[in-house]
Amino acid sequence: MKEGYTYILSNKNRTVLYVGATGNLKSRMELHIEGKASKFTKRYNVNELLYFESFNNYQEAFVREKQIKNWKSVWKWNLVKSQNQELKNLYLELKDLM
Template identity: 40%
Template sequence: MEPAVYILASKRNGTLYVDVTSNLPQRIAQHKAGIVDGFTKKYGVHRLVWYECLPTMLEAIAAEKKLKKWRRAWKIALIEKENPYWNDLEV
């Protein structure tokens, strides 16, 4: 398990959700199964469109805070740079 910051989307150019986790595969499975109550469940945001693994949880949290301050257009550009078709990524 390694810390990661990730972006979920409801669909291409849809609702975005940024978060951090210490276990990305488990966390994504929870989102997809609807186990996690809150924003992602309410708005159907469960497509993993971008993620970055980092060496420590402190670095992952710092990256998440930075990414949350970004404008939406910057987040979309980041996603499309590595995942131009907004595919649901495997972890």
């Protein structure tokens, strides 16, 4: 089975959150950075990776994405901060490892 990722992005000022799911986190992040992933992320410059989870298959990642999208904003921020208290852009650290 193809592995999958659920991820949360934000903009530079940390005023917007975006939740997504993908089978290839590196290529999806590159699309977000280039402004080619979605109209929303392009419009609000949402391209910094704050949180991600990996799954054994894409379907699990998709289900998790839908679950998190239904959460209140404060719950999403709590999830991000539980793993990334400093709200660092994780992609900068991970891009060379992927």
